[in-house]
Structures are given as structure tokens and as C-alpha cells.
Amino acid sequence: MFNNKELFKVSFQEQLISRLGKSMDEATAGDIYKILGSLIRENIGRDWAESNRISNIQKEKQVYYFSMEFLIGRLLGNNLLNLGMLNTVREGLAELGWDLDEVEAQEPDAGLGNGGLGRLAACFLDSLASLQYAGHGCGIRYKYGLFEQKIVDGHQVELPDDWLQRGNVWEERRADKKVEVSFWGRVEVEEQDGKTVFTTVNDEKVWAVPYDVPVIGYGDGRVNTLRLWSAESAVDPVKMVQDGQNSYYQFLEYSRSVESISEFLYPDDSGYEGKLLRLKQQYFLCSAGLQSLLRTFEKLELPYSELPEKVSVHINDTHPTLLIPELMRILMDHKGYGWEEAWDITTRTVSYTNHTLLSEALEKWPEGMVRELLPRVYMIIEEINKRFCGSLLEDGISQEVVSQVAILESGQVKMAHLAIVGSYSVNGVAGLHTELLKSDVMKPFYELYPERFNNKTNGITHRRWLMHANPELSSLISESIGTSWITSPHKLLGLETFKDDAVFQQKIMDIKRNNKLRLAEYVHQKQGIAVDPDSIFDVQVKRLHGYKRQLMNILHVMHLYNEIKDNPNVERVPRTFIFGAKAAPGYYLAKSIIKLINVVADVVNKDPQASQQLKVLFLENYSVSLAEKIIPAANVSEQISTAGKEASGTGNMKFMMNGALTIGTLDGANVEMFDMLGNDNMFLFGLRSEEVLDYYRYGGYLSRDMYSQHEEIRRVLDQLISEGPFCCHEREFGLIRQSLLDHNDEFFVLRDFMDYAAKQKVIEQAYINSQAWASKSIVNIAHSGHFSSDCTINRYASEIWDVAPVKVEIY
Numbered sequence: 001m002f003n004n005k006e007l008f009k010v011s012f013q014e015q016l017i018s019r020l021g022k023s024m025d026e027a028t029a030g031d032i033y034k035i036l037g038s039l040i041r042e043n044i045g046r047d048w049a050e051s052n053r054i055s056n057i058q059k060e061k062q063v064y065y066f067s068m069e070f071l072i073g074r075l076l077g078n079n080l081l082n083l084g085m086l087n088t089v090r091e092g093l094a095e096l097g098w099d100l101d102e103v104e105a106q107e108p109d110a111g112l113g114n115g116g117l118g119r120l121a122a123c124f125l126d127s128l129a130s131l132q133y134a135g136h137g138c139g140i141r142y143k144y145g146l147f148e149q150k151i152v153d154g155h156q157v158e159l160p161d162d163w164l165q166r167g168n169v170w171e172e173r174r175a176d177k178k179v180e181v182s183f184w185g186r187v188e189v190e191e192q193d194g195k196t197v198f199t200t201v202n203d204e205k206v207w208a209v210p211y212d213v214p215v216i217g218y219g220d221g222r223v224n225t226l227r228l229w230s231a232e233s234a235v236d237p238v239k240m241v242q243d244g245q246n247s248y249y250q251f252l253e254y255s256r257s258v259e260s261i262s263e264f265l266y267p268d269d270s271g272y273e274g275k276l277l278r279l280k281q282q283y284f285l286c287s288a289g290l291q292s293l294l295r296t297f298e299k300l301e302l303p304y305s306e307l308p309e310k311v312s313v314h315i316n317d318t319h320p321t322l323l324i325p326e327l328m329r330i331l332m333d334h335k336g337y338g339w340e341e342a343w344d345i346t347t348r349t350v351s352y353t354n355h356t357l358l359s360e361a362l363e364k365w366p367e368g369m370v371r372e373l374l375p376r377v378y379m380i381i382e383e384i385n386k387r388f389c390g391s392l393l394e395d396g397i398s399q400e401v402v403s404q405v406a407i408l409e410s411g412q413v414k415m416a417h418l419a420i421v422g423s424y425s426v427n428g429v430a431g432l433h434t435e436l437l438k439s440d441v442m443k444p445f446y447e448l449y450p451e452r453f454n455n456k457t458n459g460i461t462h463r464r465w466l467m468h469a470n471p472e473l474s475s476l477i478s479e480s481i482g483t484s485w486i487t488s489p490h491k492l493l494g495l496e497t498f499k500d501d502a503v504f505q506q507k508i509m510d511i512k513r514n515n516k517l518r519l520a521e522y523v524h525q526k527q528g529i530a531v532d533p534d535s536i537f538d539v540q541v542k543r544l545h546g547y548k549r550q551l552m553n554i555l556h557v558m559h560l561y562n563e564i565k566d567n568p569n570v571e572r573v574p575r576t577f578i579f580g581a582k583a584a585p586g587y588y589l590a591k592s593i594i595k596l597i598n599v600v601a602d603v604v605n606k607d608p609q610a611s612q613q614l615k616v617l618f619l620e621n622y623s624v625s626l627a628e629k630i631i632p633a634a635n636v637s638e639q640i641s642t643a644g645k646e647a648s649g650t651g652n653m654k655f656m657m658n659g660a661l662t663i664g665t666l667d668g669a670n671v672e673m674f675d676m677l678g679n680d681n682m683f684l685f686g687l688r689s690e691e692v693l694d695y696y697r698y699g700g701y702l703s704r705d706m707y708s709q710h711e712e713i714r715r716v717l718d719q720l721i722s723e724g725p726f727c728c729h730e731r732e733f734g735l736i737r738q739s740l741l742d743h744n745d746e747f748f749v750l751r752d753f754m755d756y757a758a759k760q761k762v763i764e765q766a767y768i769n770s771q772a773w774a775s776k777s778i779v780n781i782a783h784s785g786h787f788s789s790d791c792t793i794n795r796y797a798s799e800i801w802d803v804a805p806v807k808v809e810i811y
């Protein structure tokens, strides 16, 4: 129906009448969106069921990707794209008087994640389905996703993201598949027929109810499932209320506390929150997800010893690590397995991705909290720790090393240690990150289990980030090298032969300019600021964090402003600096940096002279759908983290794929980009990770020296607190200045500043030669196929999960 425009138009109008009782001219954009969504759901129903059925019949191994975050964004456009219906629907709707872009904008972003980690999970789901793997997502259906950011008087204000308010056309509630999850209580130990039996009594039970979202693969891809769990009260209110006085209020209280489990996403990126509710969320996901996948496994009627052959359970960072003791608990307490066998099954089933080297992000839960909330699980963790440490001591490993690697230490449960000990694979997310894991943060574990460690460099789905976000560029690519790159993204390499082709270069430049015009239009509509589409669009969009160094970027903008004011008659290439970033609500310094960016923007944009050559924009509420607007319009991609701090980055890959040139440090996946691109096609600067590590280890860096040695640095730092153009926010900006001078500049902003400023000058010169710039841009696009998550997922599949694609034939 969706392949035939006329048929589409007819069924669309029929649906509109039968579902909403409206004719075309009465329908709102919201109605059009809803009807399209339900048409798609109907259309894929059979494929979805068939994908599930085939999996069951063929008994193929299933992958379950557990993640506390899935930063999905909007689905309508991508689903139409993957179903091959995008053009039919766009044209059909146009003939009915509707613009598909406007309809797509009706969909709220599913913002069930903070940043890179959650977006990776979403890209992986798209690749799993498109490559025909039986791989499913397992997450939480947060009632409120990541907060909506408003900028009020230059400050970030957080508003609740009530994304489900108008319903969710993609989800299917499956009340029949609900499972029980238990918290609190006390463990009773009894001997029965010579066996020790553990029973938890007086526990509090909640229902976990799944909401399934179809994950539609590209072309003949599969329809996999993203199962999101919602917490509901498991107590019969009638019974509870009959039980005595006051229990009506008790019921309300209980009910509220249950619903709070899936109420909201913690808004911290790269930070650890030791909150009880967060621990509850983690266990809720692990227990519900495991029970559900084990129920599917049991339909195969195989012994549990075959679980590792039929199921791979992957954990995205340590957040779902409680899976390990939970699987042990189920196998021992409910399936009758002994410790040894249960441990063997568990450690052959679970694999783990590490996402960070930042010590503040490593999860450690207070032992007492885990013991009280999850008494039986805690006992199992204790036993895992006891056996692990005991076997090390037996092998002659020193007490010192043993306490370094222990799971329970100083009253804390170390989740990364539990994840490594309880899984068969530990991977980092970029070459450099994995090497640093092995040589530094997880060194003693690497020495114990070298075979477990491996690298899987992150990736991004080129379907969303190129085909959907940049349709003009996608069409040009297909006209030039054919369409095989869509299913084999490596073939983008074929573009390299066009890098010196003047006609092709011009087309690349025209497309970029169109994308810039579209973004300029959006900015004008939102903020009333006119930006020059011929200026360099220099973009830094990502979570706001000290190590990502948005501060260095904005200090450099202040420096450029000073230069312009000092020498107004020097010719310069106009630049538009674009920022987008959410800060964790409790991260005071990060919020001050947002304020600083907005203050600088205000000063620069209102200066009649400087604003000719310089503009600064802060686009509020950075999200997946905003990223899809901004990234295709970028000329310069800012990837300027302190070397050794950004595990991989994926924003860097999206920009590269859309033809932006990167100014960056040798950090995360930038290293791999540089290996492919070289100095001709990328702008490198700053300390290397070894140098940063040496400074941390041996000292030798004094940020005050930078201040006294460089007039440019002194000037901008003093402008933070003194009378002058950026006056007067002394208290707030004084803290920023203190972090750089009094606290010795933890992220080496001042150390790298001069090198960064010099590289920015090189960029300006390079941009003047537009053909040479276009040529570099083409080389970037050509090599970006390497970063498609299709490649990444193929490596996870063959090197970690040992799964192969399973074709689904629909009759």
C-alpha cells in the first residue's frame, strides 16, 4: 500500500475518517502524524510477529542489549525510510496538502537517555534489525525523559519532559507479559532434603509491565523489539484497604513509591548518583528483563546449561550489572542449580561494555543500601566476592592486589569489578580507550584476564545520521557511486575519486549551503538572530562537561572578540559559533559555563562592528531531532576534549559523515579518524593523552604560568571578573576563573588554549580556499563509512556474541 501513492492516499483518508471521524480539511498536523503512525504499525504487524516466530522455530541465538538509556529521538521518518516508503508518503501527503517535515515535527523526541551512551544503544538497535540479527533492546519506560532545557536570562532552566502526554503511537502495552520484581524483606535459610533453601519474606512486590516498541530494520530487515518496562502496583487495593485502619493512605503511598521506579531518567551524564531510587531502577530493569528473556528461552525446552548457546546478554556500562547476581539467584533458588554450574552459565552469557575512564563515573554502591534493598542478591554478591578473592589468594596473588580488585571494599560494592568478574567479555569503545583501560584503570584485571578485554569502536547509524538527516547529500552520493553504500557503508570510500572533481565539489558546497540556510531559518525563527550563511558554521553540540571543554571554546570566542575590537579593519572570514548542551541540574560549574556562553553571545551579537565577523548562538534543548538539523549544516566540528577523557565520542562521527572538518584532540575515536584522514583533512591540536597522564602522575603543570606568560589568556580571564564588555557576573564567572587558576585547571584548558587558537587561524585560512575545503570535506565523507554502527555491530556479533544474521521471509 505504501509503495503506491494513489493507494496510500486512499487508505490514508479512509483511516482518517474511520479512526478520527475527520476529513482532510479538518485534520490537524497532530492527526496526520497519528494516522501515519498507526498505518505503519498495522503494516509491520505481520513482519513483527514473523520475526518473533522465526526466532522461536529456528532456535537461533538471541541478543538482549540491556541499557538504562535509549536516546531514540523521533521514529516516524526513520521508520518510513527503513520501510522504503519515505518518498511515496512524502509525495502522497504533499498531494493531500501536507508537508511531511511538518508532520514529523509533531512527534515528541523519545529522550530516554542523556547523551552518547543512550544514543549508541539506539543506533545499535537500528543496525541489529537492519543487518537481520535477532537482537533486542531492554530498557525502562521512563514517564519523564531527559529534562527539556529552556534558557531564561542566559541560565539553564529544566522543565519536565512529559513525552507520553499525547500517547505513544509506537508502543504496545503487553499486560499479559508482566512479571513480578521484589525489593526489601529478609532472607530465611532452611535445610530441606539436605539442600539449603533461601526464601525472601516480607518483601515488597511490584509489577513490571512491558511496553514493546517495534524496531524496524532497513529494506528486508527484521522487526525486532525494544521492550521498555514500567512499574505498577502489585497489591490488590481492595485487600489492602480491608486489612485495617489507615491502609487507604498506605496504599496510596505504596502505589506512588512503586510508580516512582519508572518515573524519570536520572539526568546525569558521566556522573554517578548514589541514590536509592536509582539502585531500584537498575534492579527493576535487570530482574524484569531477565525473567522475560528466560521465559522465552524456556519455550525451547532446553536445559539451562545451553543458555549461553541460545542467549547473549549484553550490558551497556555497569548500570545493569545486577543482572549477574540476579541470574545466579534465579538459577540457584528457582531452577535448582548449584553454585558452580550457575556461575559457569552466567559468566558464559553476560558481556560488558565499559564507557568511561572518569573516576567520578565509576559506580560504587554502599554495601548497606544493597543489602537492605536486595538482601538475597547481596548475599550472592558477597559469595562471588569471597570465592573470587579466595581463588586469587590461592593462586599466590598478593593481598594488596586482591584488595585492589575486590568487588566489596571499604563498605562499597564496585560495579565495574562485579561486571568484569561475572562476564566473559569486556570491551572499550575506541582503540585508545581500550588501551587505557588495559594499561591504567583496569590494569590488574587485564593482568588476571587478558583474554576478556577487547575493543569495539563505537559507531552511528548512517540511516538516521546521513540518509534521514541529509537527504540531499545522500542523493548526490547515490547519483555518483550508486546505492550499494546504503547496505555496505564502507563503499562510501568510492567518493574519494571525486575529491578533485570541480563539479562534484561545487555540488557538495551547494548542499552544505542549503543545509546552512535551513538552520539559519530555524535560528531566525527561534531567536530572531540573522546569521550569515556564508560564514563558517563552527559547531560544538554535546553534553556540557568540564572534560569536553566548551569553556576553552567560549574563551577563544572572547579572544576573537578582543582581536576584532583591537583591529577592526583586518579582513577576517566571518564565523558563526554554535553551541548546544544540557548540563546536569546539580552541576553548578557547567551551568555557569552555559550562562557565560549566553552572555558572550549577547555582547558579540549586539556589537555592530564585531557582529559583522562573529556571531555566537546557543541553541536550547539539544536533542536528537535538533542534532539532525544542526549537524548537516556544520563546516567545523569541535571535538576538543582533554586527551584521554572522552571514551569514544559519536558526535565526532556524525559530523564527519556530513562533511564537516574536525578540529580536535587525539582523544577517543578522533584518533582513528586521524589515522584515516591525516593532517590534510583534520585539524589536530593539544596535549596527547600520555602527556596528560604524565601531568596527573608527576605534576609539572601550573595553570598560573599560562596566565602570566600569555597576554591573550590573562585578558580573557580578567574579563570574567572585571569591568568591561562581559561585565558584571563576578560571582558566577569568578568560580569559573577559580577553577582555572586556583584549582589548577583540571582539564588543561589554559595549557591547550594557545595551540587551539593557532589551529583556529589555520582553519580560517583553509576555508578561504573553498575548493580545497570541499575536497577535504569529500575525503571526510568518504571515510566515514568506517564509523557506521553496522560495522560495529558486525564486530560485536562475530567477536563477542557469536551470532549470525537470521533472515526473515514473509509469505
Ligand SMILES: *Cc1c(COP(=O)(O)O)cnc(C)c1O
Residues within 6 Å of the ligand: 114, 115, 116, 119, 541, 542, 543, 622, 623, 624, 627, 648, 649, 650, 651, 652, 654
Ligand atoms: C550523538 C549525540 C550525543 C553524543 O555526542 P558526543 O559529541 O559524542 O558527546 C549526545 N547527544 C545527542 C542528542 C546526540 O545525538
